[in-house]
Amino acid sequence: MTISHHPGEELLLDYVAGSLAETWSLAVATHLALCPMCRRTVSELEAVGGELVSAVAPVPVEDDLYDSIVAATNAAHEDSVSSRPVADSSGPNPILPEPLRSYLGGDVDSLEWRRLGLGAHQLPIPTGDELTTARLLRIPAGRPVPTHSHGGLELTLVLSGAFSDSTGTYGRGDLQEADESIDHQPQAALGEDCICLAVTDAPLRFKSLGARMVQPLIGI
């Protein structure tokens, strides 16, 4: 399996610098779980960050800071286990990699999908970020996603199956960055359903009247 569509360097830089909001970061981090090449770029960008920190002109700290730190290290060590849910019962080869799987509480088989129409299903993903929306989409094999354009940026990460549009074919691990200039009509490849993570910073605009009418009802 070769990943051929990667996040742009800007997106990786924002992820490394910490300026990317949680929802976008979820898509980037899940891509990273599948892409050693981008992890390497991330390591390089982190090294640049480390160099910048080393190179900055120091600002004197308060005299008692060190003592406070030592006191804090001696204090009862609060359990630093992460707040993530404990390991789920995914099989040996989960379709959803971390960190995405924990956000959903389990792998694809355990999810309670909601019907989206045209045979497609979706599942909103709760995050702490109110300005963007993350959802898992499941498009039946060989079927189109309703035609839509974007009010803003959309990241789509394929996790299972594949989809194609005018910009290419996207399989597991491939990440598509689309903005309002792209009016695309993705279609799931034959063979298996296409499951993907979609993150948007504005509601999708569906073109068909039918889709537009149900849009408010299904929250997409």
Next chain:
Amino acid sequence: MFETAINSNAATFGGSMVGKDPKWDRFDADGPKRNPATTNVKTERAVTSVDPDQTSKSMSDLLVRVGDQDQDAFRAVFDYFAPRLKAFLMGQGTSPQMAEEVVQETMVKIWRKADQYDPARAAASTWIFTIARNMRIDHLRKSNRPEPDMNDPAFIPDPEPLATEAISQAQDSAQLYAAMAELSEDQRAVLKLAYFEEKAHPEIADALGIPLGTVKSRIRLALKNIRSRIGDSE
């Protein structure tokens, strides 16, 4: 393009031009130079050599010792990094008090996690940067930072180690230092805004009063220059 992808709280720094701020650093002015002996009483015990190669190597060694709960080593890491982390954290308009709180949390984390530090994988400054960044997101933004989990069965591990990774970390660091020292003033300014002020690209454009396309091309060029110097052919 990523207007909404940034944290609006982090977006205000009074519009100051970081590149012109005198507090900026050893890369500025006439290229790489040694830090003047620090006048800060608290940092007198800091590593005296600021040869980047030596500093990087000794910081890595110190961090490994911190992993063995060596308090003298921890003190030396604190003396070197705490004032720099404070400067880093204040870069986005955070108050000195708040910055020190995050420095404290970062140092406590360093103490507790140093046994996981692997000098073959990252320079000390890189490892510490990632911890400080995560604490900043945690503490100042009250937000999560999703990260891959290398123990996850779905995680695709790295292929065979690349030959270039056999290069010692110290050498990497020296090359990176040299590469960054050679960047143009413009290129360093956009990088600093991106890393220190958590500014996404459109905000960098605003802060510098230049078009977004120029910001993107400067960042791309800066990173390309760095890559070519550290011998990564990508």
